[in-house]
Amino acid sequence: MRQWTRRTPMALRAIFFDIDDTLFSTSTFAERARENSVDAMLGMGVRCGRDVMLRELEEVVQEFSSNYEHHYDKLLSRLPLEATIGLNTPLVVAAGVVGYHETKFRELSSYDDVNEVLRILSRTDLILGIISNGVTLKQMEKLIRLQAYRFINPTAIFISDHVGIGKPNPKLYRRALDRVGIAPSQAMYVGDHPVNDVDGAKAAGLVTVWNRREGKHLNLVGETSPDHVIFNFWDLLDVVQEAMGVTLPVEVQA
Numbered sequence: 001m002r003q004w005t006r007r008t009p010m011a012l013r014a015i016f017f018d019i020d021d022t023l024f025s026t027s028t029f030a031e032r033a034r035e036n037s038v039d040a041m042l043g044m045g046v047r048c049g050r051d052v053m054l055r056e057l058e059e060v061v062q063e064f065s066s067n068y069e070h071h072y073d074k075l076l077s078r079l080p081l082e083a084t085i086g087l088n089t090p091l092v093v094a095a096g097v098v099g100y101h102e103t104k105f106r107e108l109s110s111y112d113d114v115n116e117v118l119r120i121l122s123r124t125d126l127i128l129g130i131i132s133n134g135v136t137l138k139q140m141e142k143l144i145r146l147q148a149y150r151f152i153n154p155t156a157i158f159i160s161d162h163v164g165i166g167k168p169n170p171k172l173y174r175r176a177l178d179r180v181g182i183a184p185s186q187a188m189y190v191g192d193h194p195v196n197d198v199d200g201a202k203a204a205g206l207v208t209v210w211n212r213r214e215g216k217h218l219n220l221v222g223e224t225s226p227d228h229v230i231f232n233f234w235d236l237l238d239v240v241q242e243a244m245g246v247t248l249p250v251e252v253q254a
Helices: 026-043 050-064 071-078 089-107 114-122 136-145 170-180 194-203 233-243
Strands: 014-017 127-132 157-159 187-191 207-211 228-230
Touching: 014 170, 026 050, 026 071, 026 089, 050 071, 071 089, 114 127, 114 233, 127 136, 127 170, 136 157, 157 170, 170 194, 187 194, 194 207, 207 233, 228 233
Parallel strands: 014 127, 014 187, 127 157, 187 207, 207 228
Antiparallel strands: none
């Protein structure tokens, strides 16, 4: 059941969204992509168990971050020497990279309700934007592949790598608000992470919405409570209309 707090704020003028595990299932995609990349490397002759490679790859990602550029080089360096004897390791690494990207081409897609709800919101006077941690080009690519870019104001996209400030630092949210020219109480932030998204946005004064759909942060507890909790984007429409007083297109009200 959706949860929200009724209040009478300044008129809502903007909604900013996180990307990963908010617009699409990052966790599901990452699991499939890693499996396919390992399968591709095994297909090049690596002599190691699939489960062993997957565990090692997961450790590499945890230790060096998901944005590290040499996951597969590090993976091979952690395997027993006999696993790659006689193999062209750069070729094996390339196979892993191709396996990952082919998964991205085939399977990267938004949650079923996301683009429809974004389309509806885009027909209001609200500014729709993005505030996300990550590498700028990678995050922009996701917006394009997810087709979400069609509904987002291109001047309201703020990626930590480009801005130079990362979540949960409230300065990132304040920078976004300054750029679009609105007060914190006129903006809402929707994200899946109780610390990065809820605590950070709340410290900057935004209305916070915890998107508690799925993912690895479901049971994480932040220092603050979100103003609203949703379990899908249809719930978000209810919050926007009923708790924030935004008039939605007639097609939604019917």
